[in-house]
Structures are given as structure tokens and as C-alpha cells.
Amino acid sequence: xxxxxxxxxxxxxxxxxxxxxxxxxxxxxxxxxxxxxxxxxxxxxxxxxxxxxxxxxxxxxxxxxxxxxxxxxxxxxxxxxxxxxxxxxxxxxxxxxxxxxxxxxxxxxxxxxxxxxxxxxxxxxxxxxxxxxxxxxxxxxxxxxxxxxxxxxxxxxxxxxxxxxxxxxxxxxxxxxxxxxxxxxxxxxxxxx
Amino acid sequence: xxxxxxxxxxxxxxxxxxxxxxxxxxxxxxxxxxxxxxxxxxxxxxxxxxxxxxxxxxxxxxxxxxxxxxxxxxxxxxxxxxxxxxxxxxxxxxxxxxxxxxxxxxxxxxxxxxxxxxxxxxxxxxxxxxxxxxxxxxxxxxxxxxxxxxxxxxxxxxxxxxxxxxxxxxxxxxxxxxxxxxxxxxxxxxxxx
DNA sequence: TATCTAATTAGATGTATATCGAATTATAGA
DNA sequence: TCTATAATTCGATATACATCTAATTAGATA
Numbered sequence: 001x002x003x004x005x006x007x008x009x010x011x012x013x014x015x016x017x018x019x020x021x022x023x024x025x026x027x028x029x030x031x032x033x034x035x036x037x038x039x040x041x042x043x044x045x046x047x048x049x050x051x052x053x054x055x056x057x058x059x060x061x062x063x064x065x066x067x068x069x070x071x072x073x074x075x076x077x078x079x080x081x082x083x084x085x086x087x088x089x090x091x092x093x094x095x096x097x098x099x100x101x102x103x104x105x106x107x108x109x110x111x112x113x114x115x116x117x118x119x120x121x122x123x124x125x126x127x128x129x130x131x132x133x134x135x136x137x138x139x140x141x142x143x144x145x146x147x148x149x150x151x152x153x154x155x156x157x158x159x160x161x162x163x164x165x166x167x168x169x170x171x172x173x174x175x176x177x178x179x180x181x182x183x184x185x186x187x188x189x190x191x192x193x
Numbered sequence: 194x195x196x197x198x199x200x201x202x203x204x205x206x207x208x209x210x211x212x213x214x215x216x217x218x219x220x221x222x223x224x225x226x227x228x229x230x231x232x233x234x235x236x237x238x239x240x241x242x243x244x245x246x247x248x249x250x251x252x253x254x255x256x257x258x259x260x261x262x263x264x265x266x267x268x269x270x271x272x273x274x275x276x277x278x279x280x281x282x283x284x285x286x287x288x289x290x291x292x293x294x295x296x297x298x299x300x301x302x303x304x305x306x307x308x309x310x311x312x313x314x315x316x317x318x319x320x321x322x323x324x325x326x327x328x329x330x331x332x333x334x335x336x337x338x339x340x341x342x343x344x345x346x347x348x349x350x351x352x353x354x355x356x357x358x359x360x361x362x363x364x365x366x367x368x369x370x371x372x373x374x375x376x377x378x379x380x381x382x383x384x385x386x
Numbered sequence: 387t388a389t390c391t392a393a394t395t396a397g398a399t400g401t402a403t404a405t406c407g408a409a410t411t412a413t414a415g416a
Numbered sequence: 417t418c419t420a421t422a423a424t425t426c427g428a429t430a431t432a433c434a435t436c437t438a439a440t441t442a443g444a445t446a
Binding site for chain 1: 196197199200201202203204205206207208209212213215216219220233267270271274275277278280281
């Protein structure tokens, strides 16, 4: 299971109102007005919660005339709740970084001009890390770079080399030792590129 | 398990960073700096997340020298993750809908003649529902009935099949779809029979 | 005791979201 | 077609929270 799916499932269940809805539906299907009445909330609020629960697949619905009945999918609930127990067991291994290639590509496209230079340094951590990884894609592992040399490399993309150089250290893409810079092993990177 | 504990557990796991921490610790204990390093976050952020995971009991810690190692408590994780599956199992019965069998039996006796036909349609809602449930006790769940077919079935008990058929819909014992009738799941019935 | 490092706390900031009321859509039935 | 009701959408608001930096605490050891 993907990291995002795990997160979304637990976010969905991590709300008192939604757990009360789950508890109600466990006894049998109900329609929206009935749920709203039983919980003392407005129908629009129930719609909001139902859609979150439906998004993660643990409830489905069936229309009967003018009324929509909501059902709890106990199998999905069980499957999702137990999924956290098997993370890191096989396919999750490659899941440490949860960005898909196409997402990374679109981030790069958004922040890199047609002439190859960097528009701005992203402020969102995820996007920033993708861009940082992109900027150093040509540097060689195991090779040491003088500060001046590194600055020149960064300047090909953006004039504010000092900020970017500092970010590269802070995000653990590189480390500095007595004035010399070197790439960290990719395992230490916050983003796999 | 209490509602709040359930909510807090799912809130705690419903965050990408914390799931990544769980994933890391599944491979073995780590100290704070190492986690921060591997995730590209500040140590204080790790403290924040660790405390949330510790609050719900799925992480414990042990000091070794100057370093505190954090461990994942897999048993607690498993217990908590499965807890959602057994909410509402403590038979909190709804007295409104739970007539005792002997009461239902006496209602049926009062309204059904010795030849099995229905004397009159009860006007009291509770009694009416008991009788309606009695009238359809032979119908099969999942089977669709033509209107004519349903009429014939009801006529065995009472001549005013139209009224009774309409009541069966209005009280959610059955539903109608494009001229065909079908039993609702018993969970929708206003009376459990 | 003084110092070093890991961990925590405190405060600030930006983002996410639970809830409501009002407006809108969808469907059944007249 | 018109009406009634259930459900949804939309915009607004208040709260929760993830993250950072800076400051502080705690423990080990010199």
C-alpha cells in the first residue's frame, strides 16, 4: 500500500465524528438525514465526513428512491486498518520517498525555465528537495568540491548560490568538512531522484 | 476502547512523517538525530512526532549513555490498529426497536385470525410494524418481486393489498425500483423480527 | 564542576480541516 | 411540468497542527 493511502485512511478515521459514523453504520446502513439527526449535526457536515470515508473506500452507498443509504464496508475497513502492520516488508522498501516520478517531473518543469535556470527556490519542503536534487544531479559521488567550485556550479541555475548551498547541507544532500563539500550517499537524501 | 483513544491513535498514525518514522523503527531502534537526519527534518520536529507516537503507546524509549533510542512497540501497534474493528460490539440495544419476542407474539395473535388472515391493519405504529414484518416473513432477501406477484402474496392476508404494499415501502421494509419490489436488508427495518 | 551533545520546550507561521448556513442539484411523485 | 425532500456544494470562520528557529534542559564524562 502506498504511503499516501495509509496516511489518508488514518486521517479519515482519526476524527470523533467519523468514528461515530462508522460505529452507527456497523449496526446497519443509514441515510444522511438519519445520521445527522443521531449525531446532532447538519446534513452538509455529514456529507463532508461521508465523502472522506468514501474516499478511502470504507463506505459505499446505494440509492433507493429519493434516499441514499450509506453502508460500511467492513472488509475494506479491516484491510486498511491492518495495512500499517506490514509496511516496510517488501514493496514498501522503495517507498521511503513517496513522490512519484511524474510528480517530480512536474515540479521540475514548474520551477525550471526553458533556458535551464531556476525561477525561484521552492518554499515547500517537498518541492524544495526535489529541486535541490535536480540541481546536483551532475555532481559526482565521492568527489570533493571546493566552495568556490560548488558556487560556480549552483550559479548556473540561480544567483543566490549561498542560500542553495546552505540548503544542500541542511537537507543532507551534501556535507561540509573543513571547507570542502561532498555529496552524501543517496540513502541519506530526503528525496530519491 | 474509548472513542478518544481510537481517535488519538488514528490521528497519530495519520501523518506521513510519523508513518515514515514507524517504518524506520520497524527495522530497529534509532536515536533522534538519526531519524532527523534520515528524514531531512529538524530534531525538534522529530521530538514533536515522537511524543505523539509515544502518547498513544506505540513507541517507547531507552537511554544508552547520552543517547535515547526509540523503539517501536509492534504489539501495541497491532492492538490499536485492530481496535476499530470491534467498536460497538457491546450490545447497546435500542429499546425503541427491540420489542420482546413475547410482545410481538401477542400482537400477532391479536391481529391474525385463526385461519391466518389479517383482521385489520393496526394503526399504532409499533403494532403496525410488527404485523408488516409478519406479513413478509416468507419473502426472500435479494429476490425481486413483480407488483402483481407481491399483491397476490399480500392478498392471502388482507384484501387491501394496496395500502399494505404502500406501508411496506414507507416503513422501509421494502423498496421499489422501476416497478419491481425487493426486501430491504433487515437492518433497515424499523422492527427486528 | 564545567563542558559537550542529545533532547526538549517555547514561540511563530503557514496550512489543513471541522463545522455551519445558504444556495444548488438530483430524484421521486403528483 | 411542478413540488417536495435528500444530498451536495460553496463560502466563511475558527481551530488544530506540522514545521521551523532559538532557547533551555538533561545526562554523561572529562
